[in-house]
Amino acid sequence: MQSILTLFLVLCAGMGLSVEAGLLGPLGEEVGHLSATLSIFMVGGMLLTLAMVFFGAPLGTLFRQPRWLLTGGVLGPVYVIVLTVTTPLVGVGMTMVGILCGQVAASLAIDHFGLFGSERRAIDGYRVLALAMILMALWLIY
Template identity: 30%
Template sequence: MKRGKAMYLVLPIIAGVAIALQAVFSNKVSQTAGVMQAVFLVHAFGLLLALFILLIGKENFSFIKNFNVYAVLGGSLGVVIIFTIAKSITLNGVFSTVMVSVLIQMTVSKVIDHFGLFGVEKNPINLMHVIAILLMVSGVIIYQRSN
């Protein structure tokens, strides 16, 4: 990887940490208030933070008329994500939940890249991608058998 591009890895590193922490925090809220209540609270606070950032950034809302409907399904998918992760941590633990979630996320992402779904630039799968996915699957199997 080129030196300049390595800096861009900071963002997915932050995202990875945030996903792991969000999973734990959502599970804690669900243990106190219930899973659907946790989903609501997590999204309500997320909405407030996003609105705050939008407002301090002096953004306007003219973008609303220009987006595709499927593009805003991310919020609905967020509900599914919070619900299933909060529930799964109780059943499977944090590491197993995040590990399997990341494996599936990466596999689905590769399918999206390969076919150029949802308007993303095509990035065809190759042998190294298949090997990487198989290694991740092997890691999940090894970890699950060790428990």
């Protein structure tokens, strides 16, 4: 049951990213791509601040982690800027399938080599087939 709930949450998050792209594209066209990106992080930062106040998430342990673990924060704005710029040019569908293709390819490499402290999961024929099907979807939607 936990696996089904987890899958449902992941699917909802994926749908949320498509909605975010659909909102960011027009917003970026109106106010500028960097301003639209900043708005997403400002709203998110405020919501996370409220959550931390009410749920008492400690920040002390965060800053004792190796600095390289914090570099993921650089990727978020880059991702959102790419969404903001590309969505008006190629549409939400193409943007999301392209992003999905990149995510799956990188995820397979991370799993296969056990990068960043993740558990090693060998790439097998099914995973390669899944990536090939996403590449085919990218080609078909283009």
